[in-house]
Amino acid sequence: MTSLILILVVTLFFHGLVFRTKSLLSGRQGPGLLQPIKDIWRQLRKGAVFSDTSTIIFRIAPGIYFASVLTAVLCVPFGGIPGLISFPGDFVFFAYALALGKFFMIVAAMDTGSSFEGMGASREAHFSMLAEPAFFTIMGSLALFTGQLSFRDIFASLHFSSSFSIAMGLLAAMILLILAMIENSRMPVDDPRTHLELTMVHEVMILDNSGFDLGLILFTTNLKFALFGALAANLFINTFPLFISIPLFLAVEAIFAIAIGTVESFVARFRMGRNPQFIFTITSYALVVFLFVLFITGRSS
Amino acid sequence: MNHIAVKNNERLSLTSIPRSDYERFLEHNTALLDDSANHCVTYFGVPEDGKIKLICGIANDNEHNIYLSCAEINRTEILPSFSKHHLAFQVFERELHENFGINFSDHPWLKPVRFAFDRADKDSCIEYYPFYQSDSVELHEVGVGPIHAGIIEPGHFRFICNGEQILHLEIQLGFQHRGIERLFLEKKTLLQRTTLAESIAGDTVAGHTTAFVNLWEALCGFQADDELRFTRTLALELERIAVHTGDLSAICTDIGYQLGNAVFGRLRTPIINFFQQWCGNRLAKGLIRAGNNHFPFDKELGIALKNMLDQYKPDFNEICQKTFRQPSVLSRLEKTGVVSWEQAGSIGAVGMAARASGSERDIRKTHPHDKYINLGHQPVIKHHGDVYSRVQVRKAEIIQSIGYIRDLLMHLPAESREKKELGSPAANSIVISLTEGWRGEICHCAITDQQGALRHYKIKDPSIHNWVALALAVRNNEISDFPVCNKSFNLSYSGHDL
Numbered sequence: 001m002t003s004l005i006l007i008l009v010v011t012l013f014f015h016g017l018v019f020r021t022k023s024l025l026s027g028r029q030g031p032g033l034l035q036p037i038k039d040i041w042r043q044l045r046k047g048a049v050f051s052d053t054s055t056i057i058f059r060i061a062p063g064i065y066f067a068s069v070l071t072a073v074l075c076v077p078f079g080g081i082p083g084l085i086s087f088p089g090d091f092v093f094f095a096y097a098l099a100l101g102k103f104f105m106i107v108a109a110m111d112t113g114s115s116f117e118g119m120g121a122s123r124e125a126h127f128s129m130l131a132e133p134a135f136f137t138i139m140g141s142l143a144l145f146t147g148q149l150s151f152r153d154i155f156a157s158l159h160f161s162s163s164f165s166i167a168m169g170l171l172a173a174m175i176l177l178i179l180a181m182i183e184n185s186r187m188p189v190d191d192p193r194t195h196l197e198l199t200m201v202h203e204v205m206i207l208d209n210s211g212f213d214l215g216l217i218l219f220t221t222n223l224k225f226a227l228f229g230a231l232a233a234n235l236f237i238n239t240f241p242l243f244i245s246i247p248l249f250l251a252v253e254a255i256f257a258i259a260i261g262t263v264e265s266f267v268a269r270f271r272m273g274r275n276p277q278f279i280f281t282i283t284s285y286a287l288v289v290f291l292f293v294l295f296i297t298g299r300s301s
Numbered sequence: 302m303n304h305i306a307v308k309n310n311e312r313l314s315l316t317s318i319p320r321s322d323y324e325r326f327l328e329h330n331t332a333l334l335d336d337s338a339n340h341c342v343t344y345f346g347v348p349e350d351g352k353i354k355l356i357c358g359i360a361n362d363n364e365h366n367i368y369l370s371c372a373e374i375n376r377t378e379i380l381p382s383f384s385k386h387h388l389a390f391q392v393f394e395r396e397l398h399e400n401f402g403i404n405f406s407d408h409p410w411l412k413p414v415r416f417a418f419d420r421a422d423k424d425s426c427i428e429y430y431p432f433y434q435s436d437s438v439e440l441h442e443v444g445v446g447p448i449h450a451g452i453i454e455p456g457h458f459r460f461i462c463n464g465e466q467i468l469h470l471e472i473q474l475g476f477q478h479r480g481i482e483r484l485f486l487e488k489k490t491l492l493q494r495t496t497l498a499e500s501i502a503g504d505t506v507a508g509h510t511t512a513f514v515n516l517w518e519a520l521c522g523f524q525a526d527d528e529l530r531f532t533r534t535l536a537l538e539l540e541r542i543a544v545h546t547g548d549l550s551a552i553c554t555d556i557g558y559q560l561g562n563a564v565f566g567r568l569r570t571p572i573i574n575f576f577q578q579w580c581g582n583r584l585a586k587g588l589i590r591a592g593n594n595h596f597p598f599d600k601e602l603g604i605a606l607k608n609m610l611d612q613y614k615p616d617f618n619e620i621c622q623k624t625f626r627q628p629s630v631l632s633r634l635e636k637t638g639v640v641s642w643e644q645a646g647s648i649g650a651v652g653m654a655a656r657a658s659g660s661e662r663d664i665r666k667t668h669p670h671d672k673y674i675n676l677g678h679q680p681v682i683k684h685h686g687d688v689y690s691r692v693q694v695r696k697a698e699i700i701q702s703i704g705y706i707r708d709l710l711m712h713l714p715a716e717s718r719e720k721k722e723l724g725s726p727a728a729n730s731i732v733i734s735l736t737e738g739w740r741g742e743i744c745h746c747a748i749t750d751q752q753g754a755l756r757h758y759k760i761k762d763p764s765i766h767n768w769v770a771l772a773l774a775v776r777n778n779e780i781s782d783f784p785v786c787n788k789s790f791n792l793s794y795s796g797h798d799l
Binding site: 022025026027028115116118119122123187188191193194196197198199264265266267268269270271272273274 | 441442443444445464465553554555556557558559560562563564567627629630632633637779780781782783784
């Protein structure tokens, strides 16, 4: 419950903080922290328009997408406090709950019959497929390291005793953050601010969505961001008492948002053809974590 | 001799253009183009006594001349085409086909140019236009436009792709057609015509207006004084700096590089604001007038401009350093959208885009006008023909233009005391006016009738050739790189559609 509330709170500010960072770094004042969420609220009060060529799939997809991400949020613990859904192997459930939402977004994009959205869907499917091994390698390594199988137990029993394991923890956090940038279609994989359909990944898939549906999708995207930030924060908050862990959680999320804003200010988007290579690099980092774990647990021999 | 040589902005009697039959006309002009120092600046038809008079102008870079020749044909004749020999003629012949219904036996593709209002075949319209298609089940088509996702002009792009890779791009324009050439004849006052010239392409106000006023003054036998030449040259160079800077900003946007987008975007503002200070319009509308100068450039403006450039240049250099040392930026720009020297030559690419492919095509050097005559301009040439080369040309041209402006400011022209009378256009004359706008070579051509009224007006924006260069540039590139390729040319829709 703690994690759910905190993630929802972070969701309100997350994109605002990213935008603010980008604005300040390009020498502008920028909108208020709550502006993105106000925009979403405005969308949510509007009716949606549906194209004649789309079917029921297109209409239910935003709902399923939101539900799937919310389900995934429920799995996330807060240090020692388990999420509302918690069982051994819940991180596998987590990954595929997210995948279900993504699957529906992809088929909904195909459903519109637009050539742009087909392109976006193909890119999204391609990149998430490549990102999946990294997530499982990193979660598997942590499971092996702690000997536990659920999110809560893994994070609760993480103890960074040696410098070796601290390095591993930092690497794991970094991988989760980069994964979040891929999953949420941020730079350098995708440019969320572009107006050019041909270069988009995620944005082009939701071109046909409008009003309430669009608001729901945008909110879900924010939620998903905060969700990945929460996973990374969990690596550090451990079983600290709440008065330490809550500020720590918020700090990790804020650093995450500022890091995204900074990267997006000073780096150009990758060439689309280079993205698979970049995503594979994350998997290889994850394999390094896996090797660390093998050494630490003495299973290397 | 099959042609007569004229200078840029030189008035010529229409009857002095040597006329030959079509076969010799074709042979002669296509043979001229075998020499890479020659390129076709204009080729159009004028209706005359039920027949059509074809006039072709080939510019020679070494002798600074334009070779004019003409031929008369009947509308019903089926002719062998120039394009068979040199692709650079393709768009002119498509225009002839569209406007007069002239048929060519061996033109590669008589694709409509712009669906002009007064086209010969009124049944040919965009609704029924057969786009180039592929039957392959493995390839897919992506249609973009005519409504643009951003705020720019309308055009339709049809891609045939293999996954993310572009195999073919077909560009169909004409959505912006306003009948400008016809309006030039219908609007009778000089002010109306000057205003029309200013609106040919909103981003090339100084370029097109300079071409028009130089042409008009030549028709009237008016010698522009030092002050007028100074105004035009300064406006052209300022426009070049402003648009190039804006383009660098837009290229940064298209690759998602926020810092470059923000800083180059900010740097463009003081330049166009200077136009505002000078003539009350940020796009320089109203500044350039034939035989007249409403906005004398005084010492105070000179100091303001100098100060502005002194602030501009260090910031510009700094952001260029940051941008072009950023690996992620270079990886997007280098080897993207390559147009080879051979391709640029064969399609007759002009201006900045041609110079990025190693072609030394610059009116400021080869057919100088106004102050360029004494400027000793050396074109900026890059050789790779990719987006990065086009960016580098822009960067170097901005620095070069700043140098020229500083030179110009050293010798401010004296305000001319006595007004010379402009006079009226000479009868039965033809003038070709070439101007190097920021995008490239602008060609205006006017023909007067026996009373000295305008009989025909022909405009050629550099975009008309360079759109083909864009279609070639994106081949085999990723479709997601199309926007940055497109922006690296930054071609005009309205300049093409007229």
